[in-house]
Amino acid sequence: MLDFVQQLVSGVALGCVYGLIALGFVLVYKATEVVNFAQGDLMMLGGFFAFTFIGMMGLNYWIGFAGAVAAMALFGMLAERIVVRPILGYPQFSIIMATIGLGYFLRSVAGMIWGTDDFKIETPFSQGVLRIGSLVLAHDKLSVIAATVILCALLWLFFNKTTLGTAMRASSENMLAAYYMGIPVKRVVSIVWAISAAVATCAGVLLAPITFIHSNVGLVLGLKAFPAAVLGGFGSIPGAVVGGVLIGVIESMAGFYLAEGWKDVAPYLVLLAVLLLKPEGLFGLHARKKV
């Protein structure tokens, strides 16, 4: 039983990171119908920014964290402006290819700047553990879960309670009508990219104590986060987080209880099963999108 709870907690923690990356996929997809395959690499870059600020420049953890988030938000806007906007409206494949290209580019540049070694960010949560009876839970894992919950609550408030957030939902539901309302759709899309890069950075920094940061971490985790987004129903924000947590838990459980090798296969098996039974995903809105 203890093992089970501990596996559950580390699965949820890892799953939260998948969920945050998936959230980035979903935000951009909802706003522009573009699947940003560089999402994982944005996370990687955010992690490296934080490593530079905290590990190399010796800034305070929180200041470095905030700095990395701000820098990446700007970077996200820039990426949208330079890579995506000029080809918006052209066939999906061109845009997908462009984002895949962006991902490759970011991986190589990160490799050139920071090398191909693994890096670790020292966090205030790296050492401590929480003991409940004989249950031992590491602070770094709990911090990931707590941060994800806070982040999701903030995003929920932003999207549901602010005018700008509502305008973002409006633009993603009907871009033409958003123009008719006088919503500056292009600026809204820029901000969506900024938010999604910022969320990815949070994922990267939170991940750093659990896994190490290296130039390929975005590719590896992106490939896990993408099924998480699909599992939740591409286009649903709560779906992305739930999908991420599910994949994380399944992976963690399979790694512990099943034979070697199941760990990487099990999430995809569950994904295939879900897609067979519920092709729109767990929280999918696709079938109902056009009213």
Add this chain to the structure above:
Amino acid sequence: MDATLAPDIILKLSNIESYYGPIMAIRGISLEVPRGRIVTLLGANGAGKTTVLKTISGILDPQKGSIEFMGKPIQRMEADRIVRLGLSHVPEGREVFPFLSVRENLMMGAYPRSDRDGVAEDLERVYGYFPRLKERINQPAGQLSGGEQQMLAIGRALMNRPTLLLLDEPSLGLSPILVKEIFTIIRRVNEEQGMSILLVEQNARVALETAHYGYVLEIGRVVMNDSCDRLMHSQDIQEFYLGAKEAGARGERRWKKKKTWR
């Protein structure tokens, strides 16, 4: 209309040409909307009515010609900036935000505005025009009936408190009773708020009854323009748009009568 009345002309199109890809949809249209008036564009499917509206509101850019709104050239301006100048467009087919609540839809109409009190006032005014929207304030707009969605689309545009309202086919797909209801509101908005309206409508009868002045479009050109009273009594309009039948020499309906403008 006389050019010396220029200050009262709120919208002026001069020789507008618009294309859909290689297809010329508007072939040099000039028209004017005077302040406080309802002007209607009549014409069959494909005459270019909707294209004219889209060109005015900046969704399409004209290839040639100029559009002046309150004395300012607005051709090729970004659509969202045109809305901010006080020109709102109720698109054909309603185009509400299906997953946003009725209230959120209306608030999106007020997106360019920052005067909270004025917005709250206008929200009440819209609920006054369309009490049914108030009953469904928290429902997603996608769950409303077609008529309610049309009311929402109009109410949403009114939330911008526009100087000029473009209305594209407000009667589309609605029952005769609803059409009557909606056009009553359109007249009230015009009379009570002095809002200028450019109305595109297939239902020529209700359009001519509502508007003050009309333009008749055929394949991208203005072929006739006059006050609605006179248009209503014009033989061509009666026959081709109002469906009046004229008995031919042999007591049959004559289908191939030439229009006077051809």
